[in-house]
Amino acid sequence: MKLSQRITHLTKDGGDGWDVFYRARRMILDGYAVTELTIGEHDIRTDPTILEAMDLSARQGHTGYAMVPGTDLLRDTVAARLQARTGVPTTRNNVLITPGGQAGLFAAHVAVCDPGDVGLYLDPFYATYPGTIRGAGAVARAIQTTAEDAFQPRANLIDAAADGAVSLLINTPNNPTGAVYGRETLDGIAKLCRNRDLWLISDEVYDTQVWDGQHISPRTLPGMSERTLVVGSMSKSHAMTGSRCGWVVGPEEVIAHLINLATHTTYGVPGFIQDAASFALNAGHALEEQIALPFRKRRALAVEILNAQNTVGLVPAQGAMYLMLDIRATGLSGEEFANALLDTHSIAVMPGESFGSAAAGHIRVAMTIDDERFCAALSTICTFAADLAKKQVAAT
Numbered sequence: 001m002k003l004s005q006r007i008t009h010l011t012k013d014g015g016d017g018w019d020v021f022y023r024a025r026r027m028i029l030d031g032y033a034v035t036e037l038t039i040g041e042h043d044i045r046t047d048p049t050i051l052e053a054m055d056l057s058a059r060q061g062h063t064g065y066a067m068v069p070g071t072d073l074l075r076d077t078v079a080a081r082l083q084a085r086t087g088v089p090t091t092r093n094n095v096l097i098t099p100g101g102q103a104g105l106f107a108a109h110v111a112v113c114d115p116g117d118v119g120l121y122l123d124p125f126y127a128t129y130p131g132t133i134r135g136a137g138a139v140a141r142a143i144q145t146t147a148e149d150a151f152q153p154r155a156n157l158i159d160a161a162a163d164g165a166v167s168l169l170i171n172t173p174n175n176p177t178g179a180v181y182g183r184e185t186l187d188g189i190a191k192l193c194r195n196r197d198l199w200l201i202s203d204e205v206y207d208t209q210v211w212d213g214q215h216i217s218p219r220t221l222p223g224m225s226e227r228t229l230v231v232g233s234m235s236k237s238h239a240m241t242g243s244r245c246g247w248v249v250g251p252e253e254v255i256a257h258l259i260n261l262a263t264h265t266t267y268g269v270p271g272f273i274q275d276a277a278s279f280a281l282n283a284g285h286a287l288e289e290q291i292a293l294p295f296r297k298r299r300a301l302a303v304e305i306l307n308a309q310n311t312v313g314l315v316p317a318q319g320a321m322y323l324m325l326d327i328r329a330t331g332l333s334g335e336e337f338a339n340a341l342l343d344t345h346s347i348a349v350m351p352g353e354s355f356g357s358a359a360a361g362h363i364r365v366a367m368t369i370d371d372e373r374f375c376a377a378l379s380t381i382c383t384f385a386a387d388l389a390k391k392q393v394a395a396t
């Protein structure tokens with residue numbers, strides 16, 4: 001039987017570079033001790049106080065169908081959080097609660113793209129981006145950013161690729177590069193969106209993980225609140241990856257249509273999860289800081305280790321739970337390096353290439369293991385790279 005092009009072509013360019021990840025998982029299953037620095041998941045679990053709120057809600061009966069747009073409490077809480085942080089007037093009518101940020105990214109593209117429209121995204125990119133855009137029926141078009149620009153996008157390059165585009169997807173703080181887009185970058189992007197009449201889909205799931213600089217939501221920029229859809233999530237800010245709770249914030253008209261879409265797709269998010277999310281958000285900054293702290297600490301430790309050598313380059317790690325390391329001095333591709341590192345030292349990292357061609361010659365290191373093992377692994381990566389670089393020089 002024939003299947004749709006939409007489903008069979010979802011990840012037509014995907015798969016590359018994930019071999020290392022699956023090989024590491026296989027080695028673990030076979031009993032090897034592998035240091036995994038691959039995926040973006042905290043080494044702590046959801047805070048017990050959040051679990052208590054979840055348990056209480058479920059026991060009080062919030063286990064039936066919840067309101068499809070989200071509970072009033074959570075929509076109000078998310079609206080207040082965004083308004084407090086951005087100054088943009090926001091009410092529950094600007095908020096749809098989704099089963100995680102990923103469902104929000106998909107819904108946002110369905111809301112603005114017709115079949116055949118071009119959805120723009122930036123390379124390097126979070127793994128699901130092209131498939132999410134294609135899943136919405138649109139054509140996914142990547143625009144390169146460069147290590148030399150510290151992976152800050154340039155509006156003129158986006159503009160040059162924008163013919164036929166209806167949307168631009170950005171992510172700051174960025175996975176996989178750790179870049180936090182500065183005001184100048186965002187002003188350029190905002191101007192381009194206004195000139196080209198583009199929707200801006202702003203993935204802000206790492207907004208509580210900023211180590212250097214400041215998170216600016218593009219929804220705050222002049223003329224942008226009416227054309228920006230912000231995607232947020234409890235996954236990273238509150239270590240609630242498995243709870244699947246996120247949101248889309250945007251103009252009321254878009255949210256009204258997205259509620260209709262949710263009625264015909266997800267039918268909402270469990271009420272006890274939403275109550276736990278409301279509790280967690282209302283616990284305020286202190287809890288978010290506590291959850292971000294291990295990454296802040298490890299990032300500082302990593303900067304120290306990397307500053308003490310000169311083979312491996314660190315892309316400015318301004319935010320999110322990853323380091324993007326430049327290993328081009330070894331003469332290997334990111335994939336070759338990652339495979340060799342796994343074989344030689346049983347350390348698993350993601351090849352830059354698995355996030356797009358712009359990250360070739362890089363590896364992404366997730367800061368998601370305890371400080372001691374993290375520092376040891378990073379030191380090993382540096383020595384391994386230095387040895388490879390020496391061999392490379394000797395061979396030329």
Ligand code: PMP
Nearest residue numbers: 040100101102126175233235246
């Ligand atoms: N956007 C980015 C950039 C991510 O890294 C992730 C998860 N790794 C998501 C969105 C989706 O997160 P979730 O669906 O868990 O909210």
